[in-house]
Amino acid sequence: MSFIPYLAAAAAIAGLGLAFYFAKVVNAADEGTDVMKELAAAIREGSQAFLKQEYKWVGVFVAVMTVVIAIVLPYGMPYGAAAYLMGALFSSIAGVVGMQIATAANVRTANAAREGAAKALPLAFKGGAVMGFTVAGMGLLGVSLCYIFFVDIAGVDDAFSVLAAFGLGGSSIALFARIGGGIYTKAADVGADLVGKVEAGIPEDDPRNPATIADNVGDNVGDVAGMGADLFESYAGSIVAPIVLAALLFGGFVGQDAISGEISAIGEGGLLEGLYLFPLLIAALGMIASIIGALLVRGREGKSLSAQLHFGTNVAMLLTAVLSLAAGAFVFGDIDGVDNGLFLGLVIVLGLGVGYAIGFVSEYYTSDHYGPVKRLAGESQTGPATVIIGGIADGMISTVASVILIVGGLVGSYALGQAAFSPEFLASAGFVAEAGGLYAAALAAIGMLATTGAVVAVDAYGPISDNAGGIAEMAHLPPEVREVTDGLDSLGNTTAAVAKGFAIGSAALTALALFRSYTASVGLTLEGIDLVSVEVISGLFLGSMATFAFAALTMKSVGRAAQAMIVEVRRQFAEIPGLREGKPGVKPDSARCVEISTQASLKEMVIPGTLAIVLPLAVGFVSVQALGGLLAGALSTGFMLAIFMSNAGGAWDNAKKYIEAGNFGGKGSENHKAAVTGDTVGDPFKDTSGPAMNILIKVMTIVSLVFAPAFLGL
Numbered sequence: 001m002s003f004i005p006y007l008a009a010a011a012a013i014a015g016l017g018l019a020f021y022f023a024k025v026v027n028a029a030d031e032g033t034d035v036m037k038e039l040a041a042a043i044r045e046g047s048q049a050f051l052k053q054e055y056k057w058v059g060v061f062v063a064v065m066t067v068v069i070a071i072v073l074p075y076g077m078p079y080g081a082a083a084y085l086m087g088a089l090f091s092s093i094a095g096v097v098g099m100q101i102a103t104a105a106n107v108r109t110a111n112a113a114r115e116g117a118a119k120a121l122p123l124a125f126k127g128g129a130v131m132g133f134t135v136a137g138m139g140l141l142g143v144s145l146c147y148i149f150f151v152d153i154a155g156v157d158d159a160f161s162v163l164a165a166f167g168l169g170g171s172s173i174a175l176f177a178r179i180g181g182g183i184y185t186k187a188a189d190v191g192a193d194l195v196g197k198v199e200a201g202i203p204e205d206d207p208r209n210p211a212t213i214a215d216n217v218g219d220n221v222g223d224v225a226g227m228g229a230d231l232f233e234s235y236a237g238s239i240v241a242p243i244v245l246a247a248l249l250f251g252g253f254v255g256q257d258a259i260s261g262e263i264s265a266i267g268e269g270g271l272l273e274g275l276y277l278f279p280l281l282i283a284a285l286g287m288i289a290s291i292i293g294a295l296l297v298r299g300r301e302g303k304s305l306s307a308q309l310h311f312g313t314n315v316a317m318l319l320t321a322v323l324s325l326a327a328g329a330f331v332f333g334d335i336d337g338v339d340n341g342l343f344l345g346l347v348i349v350l351g352l353g354v355g356y357a358i359g360f361v362s363e364y365y366t367s368d369h370y371g372p373v374k375r376l377a378g379e380s381q382t383g384p385a386t387v388i389i390g391g392i393a394d395g396m397i398s399t400v401a402s403v404i405l406i407v408g409g410l411v412g413s414y415a416l417g418q419a420a421f422s423p424e425f426l427a428s429a430g431f432v433a434e435a436g437g438l439y440a441a442a443l444a445a446i447g448m449l450a451t452t453g454a455v456v457a458v459d460a461y462g463p464i465s466d467n468a469g470g471i472a473e474m475a476h477l478p479p480e481v482r483e484v485t486d487g488l489d490s491l492g493n494t495t496a497a498v499a500k501g502f503a504i505g506s507a508a509l510t511a512l513a514l515f516r517s518y519t520a521s522v523g524l525t526l527e528g529i530d531l532v533s534v535e536v537i538s539g540l541f542l543g544s545m546a547t548f549a550f551a552a553l554t555m556k557s558v559g560r561a562a563q564a565m566i567v568e569v570r571r572q573f574a575e576i577p578g579l580r581e582g583k584p585g586v587k588p589d590s591a592r593c594v595e596i597s598t599q600a601s602l603k604e605m606v607i608p609g610t611l612a613i614v615l616p617l618a619v620g621f622v623s624v625q626a627l628g629g630l631l632a633g634a635l636s637t638g639f640m641l642a643i644f645m646s647n648a649g650g651a652w653d654n655a656k657k658y659i660e661a662g663n664f665g666g667k668g669s670e671n672h673k674a675a676v677t678g679d680t681v682g683d684p685f686k687d688t689s690g691p692a693m694n695i696l697i698k699v700m701t702i703v704s705l706v707f708a709p710a711f712l713g714l
Contacts, residue, residue, distance in 0.1 A: 001331065004277040004284070005152065009144040011284035015137035015453055018291050022126040022133075023101050029123055032111030035475045039213075040107035043467065046217035046594040047103050050184060050601075051225055055092060057602055058176045061609075062088045065172060069165060072710045079156050080165045080706075083146055087169020090142040091232045095177060095225040098131030102224040102460060105130075106216075106467030113468060113484040114477065120484055121308060124464045125297050125457060132456030135228050136290065139236040139452070140283050142166060147243075147280065160247035161706065164517075167233070167240040168706050171699045174233035176609045178695055179554060181226030182688030184601035185218025186558045188593065189683050191565030197676055200573060200580060201668065205473035208579055210572045210588035211565055214597045216470045222687055223463035227499075228456065230695055234503050234510065235452045237698055239279050241513035242442035244705070246275035248520040249435040271338065274331045275439065279446055281327050282320075282348055286450025289319035293454045306491055309458055316454040317352050324348035324447070336425065343420035347413045347440045351447020351509075354409035355502045358402050362501035362643075365398040366650030368490070368658040377655040377664055377675060384677035387655070391678055395648025395685070402501070402643045406508050413437075413444040442513030448506040459499035462492025490657055504642045507694030508635065514701035515631045521708040522624040530625075539619060539629025543700075546615055546630070547638040550608050550696050551645065551689045557604030558684040564596050608692075612699045620704055620711040627704055627711070635697050642693035649686025652678040 031037050062085070070081040105127025113120040146166050150159040192211035196202050205212050250272055293316030297308065328345025332338040364370050368377070372394050379386040417440020426435060449455070469485035530536055573579055578586040620627040656675040658664075665671040 001273055001277050002152070004281045005144050005147045008140055008280040008284040009148070011287040012137045012139075012141035012144060015133040015140070015287050015291060018294065019097070019130045019133040019137060023130045026101055026105045026108060026123065026127050026130065029108040030111050031107050032114075033475060036107050036110060036471055039471050039474050040103070042213050042590060043106065043216045043220065043471075044103040046213060046591075047099055047220040047225075049594070050217065050221045050598045051096060051099060053598060053602055054177065054180050054221075057180075057606075058173060061176070062169070062172055065168075065613075069706070073161075073707065079150060079154075079162045083150070083162045083165040084169040084172075086142060086146065087166040087171075087236065088173050089169075090138040091170040091173035091177075091229050094131075094135045094138045094232050095173070095228045097134045098228045098460060099220050099225040101127055101130040102220050102464050102467075105464045107471050109464055109468035109488070110471040110475070110477070110481070110485060113472065113481050113488070117484050117487060120468070120488060122298055124461050124468065124488060125309065127464045128460035128462075129294050129453070129457035131224060131228050131460035133290070133294070133453045135232045135456050136235060136287060136453035139170070139232050140239070140287060142170075143236055143239045143283075144280060147276075151276070160244045161709070163240050164244050164702060164706050167237045168702050170229075170233040170236045171695065171702055174229040174695050175612055175692070175699050176605055177229035178226045178692045179609050179688070180601050180605035181218075181222035182684070182692060183554065183557045183561055183604050184597045185215075185222030186683040186688050187561030187565050187600055188214035188218040188597045189687075190558065190562035190680050191569055191593070193676055193680055194562075195566055195569040195573070197673075199570075203473065203667070205470035207474040207476075208582050208588065210569050210590055211593045212470065212474060213590035214565070214593040216467050217594055218597065219463035219466050224460050227459060227691070230691060231452060231456050231459075231499075231503060233695060233698065234506055235449050237510045237514070237702065238445040238449045238506055239283050241445065241510050241517065242279045242439055243276050245442050245513050245517045245520075246272070246439055248517055249438060250275055250431055271335050274335050274338070278327070278331050278344065279443065281331060282324055282443075282446050282450055285323040285327060286316070286320045286446075287453060289323065290316045290451045290453035292316065292319060293451070294457060309461065309491060313451065313454045313458060316451040317356065320450045321349045321352055324352075324450075332420070337422050337429070338420055339422050340420055343416045344440060344443065347416050347443045348447040348450065350409055350412050350416070351444035352450065354405050354444065355448030355505055357405050358505040359499070359501040361398060361401045361405070362647055362650070365394055365647045366654055368654045368661075373651050373654045373658060376651055376678075377658040377671075380655070380659060380664060380671040380674040380678075384674040387652070387674050387678035388681055391648045391652045391655070391682060394651050395644040398647040399640050399643045402505070403640070406505060406639070409444050409505075410441055410509065410512070413440045416440055417443075438513070438516050441509060442516075445506045445509035445513065448502055448509070455499050455502055462489070465489045465492045486657075490654070501646075503691070504639065504646065504694045507642070507698055508639045511631075511635050511697045511701045514698065514705055515628075515635060518631065518701060518705045518708055519628055521705060522628075522712060524624065524628055533625065535623050535626040536629035539623075539626035539631075540633040542615070542619065542626075543630035543633025543635070544637040546611065546634050546700070547641055547693065547696065550611060551641055551693065553608040553611070554689045554692060555684045557601075557608065558688050561597065561600035561604055564600055565593060568593055568596055612696050613703055616700045616704045617707060620707060624708075624711050631701050631704060634700050638693050638697040642690050645685040645690030645693070649682035649684075649690060652682030653686065655679070
């Protein structure tokens with residue numbers, strides 16, 4: 001089995017190769033008219049300027065954290081700090097590459113839409129697939145290289161804590177990228193909508209609106225670069241979590257080192273090595289399946305856009321399910337202590353199924369093809385208040401099905417894991433009785449994210465299509481072109497909701513695995529966490545408070561940044577003669593709006609981002625029991641808030657689009673204005689606070705795990 005890390009690295013390189021190929025295809029396409037090229041250049045330059053400034057700010061934080069890791073932690077320099085830097089660097093590269101191609105694909109998709117959806121769809125998908133396979137490729141490559149070097153070659157003491165440091169590096173970038181990008185995009189979006197569509201009565205993406213370029217920039221820095229960093233962290237974390245948990249549950253409690261244990265049955269070629277390498281094998285197989293699925297997405301006349309886009313993802317999931325069963329039998333078929341390796345393959349299939357089901361729940365509550373969004377659009381007939389009430393209620397009720405699915409996946413994977421391992425062997429080797437079930441529960445998160453390349457591809461497709469519609473509007477292309485891009489964009493809102501469902505579901509299971517790893521690393525058994533002790537109860541309240549405080553801080557940040565944008569847009573409409581009327585040759589000062597969003601978002605991301613790091617450290621140095629309670633409270637409330645906010649925001653967005661399609665009065669009606677208000681409230685819900693919540697709960701758990709030795713004074 002020693003070949004598996006190298007197979008995983010090879011699969012990662014193959015994924016990066018596909019991203020490079022798709023990037024060439026996108027760049028070879030025609031950009032269209034000179035006006036379209038000029039608009040695309042403005043969006044590209046604004047996106048690059050923001051990312052450059054953001055990474056400067058985040059770079060300072062990464063440098064400080066590197067020094068802290070080197071000084072405070074026992075495994076320190078060069079290993080822990082090097083792994084942390086590597087995780088941060090790989091995540092940054094994925095975000096930069098994905099955004100570069102997204103800003104190249106938007107104008108080319110708009111131009112292709114002049115020939116119909118069959119031409120535009122595959123081009124937008126390939127642009128998104130560059131992001132998807134760069135994220136998955138860099139994530140899998142990073143984890144594989146860390147394993148090969150720190151475990152196989154260097155044989156580093158506490159190598160799996162070093163692997164966790166790699167995950168923390170990715171989480172650091174994801175946290176600030178998601179918060180900063182989310183604040184940017186929603187500040188511009190809210191400003192553009194309220195002053196443009198509601199006050200001035202001009203269409204969305206109208207070139208007269210000074211915030212239009214900033215809004216399109218925001219799609220890239222928030223929904224492409226931010227989302228890419230988010231999924232990088234989720235994907236890498238889902239691979240690292242079961243490896244670290246296996247080291248603690250199956251290795252750390254009996255005193256042997258990582259691979260060459262004193263007990264021959266669990267040494268090299270035995271149980272421990274299988275447990276460590278199985279997650280890497282599943283990730284490699286998922287990458288291969290995703291590559292095959294992505295190559296099958298082509299534009300076809302006469303077929304629904306949704307069916308064409310989801311075909312590749314469905315193929316990837318089916319292939320991954322079949323290959324996972326074979327992988328379970330291959331890795332664990334002849335290992336002492338495992339009664340049935342097929343059960344561990346079934347855990348991956350269960351994770352895939354739960355992820356798909358959560359994605360469908362998100363689609364049901366956010367797509368205008370289903371009842372909830374249509375009913376929400378109908379509530380616009382009685383004003384914006386009922387739209388907001390209805391959206392909040394829909395978001396809340398959507399948590400029921402998602403939680404039931406997560407609980408079912410958790411219980412099912414735990415049962416399969418317990419059945420896979422011999423209880424007699426676990427007892428004779430001195431392992432905890434629940435070790436198999438806990439390991440399997442961590443594996444379920446890999447099942448959800450095994451096809452990350454394909455999932456992110458259809459997610460990143462959304463902002464590319466949205467940008468394409470903006471360029472079509474600003475370039476005054478024929479109405480039928482905007483109809484094509486609107487169809488692509490509407491589908492993109494649904495695919496984004498589905499991808500968020502996958503990310504949130506996997507975050508819950510990954511955070512649970514990291515939480516259990518933390519309790520094991522500080523010596524807290526399940527019986528040792530007293531839920532009625534003052535320390536643990538205090539921690540539970542603090543963790544629950546942290547998620548609400550985080551949501552409030554990020555939403556207020558969007559509000560403050562949006563206020564600055566609204567004031568500027570109003571000023572330009574008032575002070576630039578002929579701008580509102582659209583006189584020939586009169587152009588808004590779009591660069592000023594881009595600058596406002598950039599500065600405001602970078603300033604506003606600091607406090608909520610710092611909260612996620614500082615709070616667990618502050619509590620952990622006081623009481624490891626209280627920190628256990630804090631993590632449990634944050635996990636449960638954060639998961640609920642993430643689903644509620646993401647689905648409510650998506651429902652408001654598509655209710656507005658349902659009206660714009662000609663229902664309940666259509667564009668410009670009072671019903672439309674009511675729906676725009678709901679969508680404006682939902683913007684920070686679905687694109688800032690909600691998506692960042694799943695990063696928050698994982699950052700808090702992985703910070704706690706990485707710094708556990710420091711809490712204990714080791």
